[in-house]
Amino acid sequence: MAVTKDFLRQYFVASACALLLVIWGCSSYDNNFYKPLRGQSGKDVVWIATQDALVVKMLSAAQVTEQDLVYDLGAGDGIIPITAAKQFGARAIGIEYNEKLATLAQANALRSGVGDRVKIIQGDIFVEDFSKASVVTLYLLEELNAKLRPQILKMQPGTRVVSNTFSMGDWEPDQVIDSNGHTAYLWKVPAQVGGGWTVSGLASDGKSHASHIHFDQRYQRLSGTMTVDGKKQVLLGTRIEGNVLHFSFLNAQDELKHVKAFVDNYQLTGEVVAPYGMVELRLPTQKITALRSVNPQ
């Protein structure tokens, strides 16, 4: 009996000590972490974290998958790169100027179990290279977005850009995202197709007459004209989405035809398909190719 009492006393003392050690250990672990203050100043913009629900909506709108490399410019505590890795399976890189925030963000990634897929670079977004991103996320300011815009527009066509709250000046978004009164915007970097193209394969008689197309481009907005055998027509439904180009034209039989083509720098390859909602019966597929007749600026 005495042994049991002693044993119990020792057991409770040991348990209490262990509990105290755990509590002390946990709190000292937490206290080691830097606690940023909402609205604290940063190099070019203050720190405020994007709300969790909006982060998910932004990454969903950008259709992030495990194939993506997401860059968050001004990563703060890492919420966006961590969510991109944890919920969307992507690899993610955050660039954060504030050293303490950068350390915290990397530690948060480790604690969230995605330390192997999230890297935080302590650096300046105007110095570090983010050109390999397939998705760029921003929560900066309109003027900072405008400063980054020329660099973003040179990125791989189809790169998705999502910005919390702030727009890109006169580059209209492709999508507006709403979440509990908060707004974000999505853009897809368009391929640059402005200028002249010499196209073959558009003639419906199967002969390879060359047609000339001229596109005027402002970001993703396009207009165009096509000249075949000296006859000029305005193209309809011209649009560019990433590197996918669409336009419609009237062929020699006055039939409306639709072209879907892929842009690869100086070349277009695609095919003539039926206008939306209609089934093209004619075989074989009418392929088109085009080369730039004037080099882009």
Ligand SMILES: C[S@@+](CC[C@H](N)C(=O)[O-])C[C@H]1O[C@@H](n2cnc3c(N)ncnc32)[C@H](O)[C@@H]1O
């Ligand atoms: C509004 S917070 C957004 C944080 C995070 N992206 C989010 O959405 O939760 C902007 C962050 O950018 C950082 N920052 C400001 N200027 C920067 C610069 N030139 N380079 C890198 N980070 C910068 C700030 O320290 C801050 O953490």
